[in-house]
Amino acid sequence: MDYLQIKRVESLSGNIKISGAKNASLPLIAMTIVAKNSVHIKNLPHVADINTLLKLLSNLGATCEFCDDRVIVDTSSLTQTKATYDIVRTMRASILVLGPILARFGHCEVSLPGGCAIGQRPVDLHLKALEQMGAKINIEAGYIQATAPNGLRGCEIIFDKITVTGTANIVMAAALASGETTIINAAREPEVVQLCEILNASGAKIEGIGTAVLKIHGTNGELVDIKEFSVIPDRIEAGTYLCAGAITRSELTLTHVNAHHLGSVLSKLEDMGSTFSITEDTITIHPSKVIKSIKIVTQEYPAFPTDMQAQFLALATQAKGTSIIEEKLFENRFMHVSELQRMGANISLNGNVATINGGTKLSGTDVMATDLRASSALVLAGLVADGITNVHRIYHLDRGYDALEKKLEAVGANVKRLKE
Ligand SMILES: CC(=O)N[C@H]1[C@@H](OP(=O)(O)OP(=O)(O)OC[C@H]2O[C@@H](n3ccc(=O)[nH]c3=O)[C@H](O)[C@@H]2O)O[C@H](CO)[C@@H](O)[C@@H]1O
Numbered sequence: 001m002d003y004l005q006i007k008r009v010e011s012l013s014g015n016i017k018i019s020g021a022k023n024a025s026l027p028l029i030a031m032t033i034v035a036k037n038s039v040h041i042k043n044l045p046h047v048a049d050i051n052t053l054l055k056l057l058s059n060l061g062a063t064c065e066f067c068d069d070r071v072i073v074d075t076s077s078l079t080q081t082k083a084t085y086d087i088v089r090t091m092r093a094s095i096l097v098l099g100p101i102l103a104r105f106g107h108c109e110v111s112l113p114g115g116c117a118i119g120q121r122p123v124d125l126h127l128k129a130l131e132q133m134g135a136k137i138n139i140e141a142g143y144i145q146a147t148a149p150n151g152l153r154g155c156e157i158i159f160d161k162i163t164v165t166g167t168a169n170i171v172m173a174a175a176l177a178s179g180e181t182t183i184i185n186a187a188r189e190p191e192v193v194q195l196c197e198i199l200n201a202s203g204a205k206i207e208g209i210g211t212a213v214l215k216i217h218g219t220n221g222e223l224v225d226i227k228e229f230s231v232i233p234d235r236i237e238a239g240t241y242l243c244a245g246a247i248t249r250s251e252l253t254l255t256h257v258n259a260h261h262l263g264s265v266l267s268k269l270e271d272m273g274s275t276f277s278i279t280e281d282t283i284t285i286h287p288s289k290v291i292k293s294i295k296i297v298t299q300e301y302p303a304f305p306t307d308m309q310a311q312f313l314a315l316a317t318q319a320k321g322t323s324i325i326e327e328k329l330f331e332n333r334f335m336h337v338s339e340l341q342r343m344g345a346n347i348s349l350n351g352n353v354a355t356i357n358g359g360t361k362l363s364g365t366d367v368m369a370t371d372l373r374a375s376s377a378l379v380l381a382g383l384v385a386d387g388i389t390n391v392h393r394i395y396h397l398d399r400g401y402d403a404l405e406k407k408l409e410a411v412g413a414n415v416k417r418l419k420e
Pocket residue numbers: 023026092093119120121122123124125126127161162163164165166300306307329330
């Protein structure tokens with residue numbers, strides 16, 4: 001198994017190119033199931049989750065030609081409609097194939113994803129919405145069995161909670177359904193916006209894109225003609241490298257990035273003392289010597305993302321004073337706290353609220369990554385910890401960070417991928 005060895009660095013400098021967004025690529029790859037043509041997707045990140053979803057589609061009968069950061073997916077030969085446990089257990093986002101396969105074939109089986117390291121993460125809202133659209137859903141032997149022999153029908157869906165993949169799933173299903181579907185309390189994340197925009201550019205009709213109410217006019221089973229497109233930049237990867245600049249007090253420039261997607265992250269970093277120079281596709285962080293303490297509550301977009309909570313928690317260990325971070329999305333997303341404590345951080349946890357008494361000296365040691373963003377939080381801590389930090393179980397990190405150690409090394413960090 002690989003691990004990352006990180007040595008303390010005085011400072012970083014240079015440019016980091018941001019990759020395409022994992023969380024945008026996944027629904028966009030699933031979307032190829034509702035296409036009548038082969039689809040050319042550009043700017044995909046080199047991360048394990050993308051390979052997993054492409055493997056799932058290949059198992060179902062699609063052809064996927066992957067070259068560098070591009071893929072051509074052709075689902076015209078897709079015949080299988082069962083997403084099996086061996087793949088779904090490695091990536092929850094496999095649930096994204098449920099809506100499109102059901103809408104196209106009238107039946108689909110997907111292994112129940114179950115919980116994961118950050119929380120229970122049920123898919124009840126996806127299933128309830130599909131039932132409202134006329135699907136019959138049966139859960140048997142760990143599988144979701146969904147049928148809609150007469151096709152899905154548009155209707156009004158009110159999500160009790162905002163769900164990102166739930167919104168994406170229903171948007172794709174509704175695009176092929178008959179009639180009009182209204183999703184109330186829809187997710188407004190840029191990744192959902194891109195999915196809707198690509199579908200619209202391909203002949204679908206979705207109104208209210210980027211708002212909490214989406215109106216989707218179904219094509220009544222007619223597959224859509226999807227044009228070639230490029231995945232939006234990864235705002236969470238970008239946020240992570242901005243935290244690397246802030247924690248090492250280094251000026252870094254991110255390229256191929258969209259600052260409009262990073263409003264709440266930039267605003268919190270500003271509150272902590274950093275300033276920024278921003279162009280259409282670059283962000284340069286000018287960090288302050290003294291990092292100020294912060295108060296953060298994770299919420300749905302456009303508020304502060306849960307996917308940046310662990311990285312800001314690592315940053316807060318180096319701030320002057322006491323920071324408070326409240327996690328509102330996932331009940332178990334503080335697993336990095338005990339590892340940061342082992343490095344010397346002064347953090348107390350009370351339910352879903354972490355209190356971080358900053359300004360502690362961290363010392364490098366062996367630490368265990370517990371999930372994707374916990375992994376990058378430990379890397380950030382390792383950049384400023386005395387001695388050597390070894391981050392183990394980085395298969396979590398590899399799910400969602402494209403060449404993290406290479407990107408950090410290129411700006412002067414001492415990060416090496418080694419074998420156990
Ligand atoms: C691949 C992808 O895009 N992953 C992102 C997506 O995950 P994902 O789409 O899985 O997260 P959701 O937005 O669905 O989850 C939000 C909250 O709703 C709950 N919920 C969700 C669905 C449901 O049927 N029932 C239910 O109770 C979840 O447990 C969670 O508490 O959004 C999360 C929240 O921004 C991010 O952390 C993930 O990085």
